[in-house]
Amino acid sequence: MSRVTIGALLATFVAFSAHAMSAEIDTDGDGKATLVELQAAFPEITEDLFLEIDTNADGFVNDEEMMIAVETEMIPDIETDA
Ligand SMILES: [Ca+2]
Numbered sequence: 001m002s003r004v005t006i007g008a009l010l011a012t013f014v015a016f017s018a019h020a021m022s023a024e025i026d027t028d029g030d031g032k033a034t035l036v037e038l039q040a041a042f043p044e045i046t047e048d049l050f051l052e053i054d055t056n057a058d059g060f061v062n063d064e065e066m067m068i069a070v071e072t073e074m075i076p077d078i079e080t081d082a
């Protein structure tokens, strides 16, 4: 395997892991998920659960909050489940 190939693989990995937010969820592409966007992907998510995920209470779930939610299994792991 050449250095170029390894570099490309690493770049792909870094890009992948830097974006917890899935385009499947963030349908309007603003980088944040609203309750409506989350419910479209996961109908079982309630408003109460959304408030738990939205730890800074700004009304949106960002990349960091999404990662924490996946790690704590508040929502399914969208990346490995796809
Ligand atoms: Ca959005």
Ligand SMILES: [Ca+2]
Pocket: 054, 055, 056, 057, 058, 059, 060, 061, 062, 065
């Ligand atoms: Ca938030």
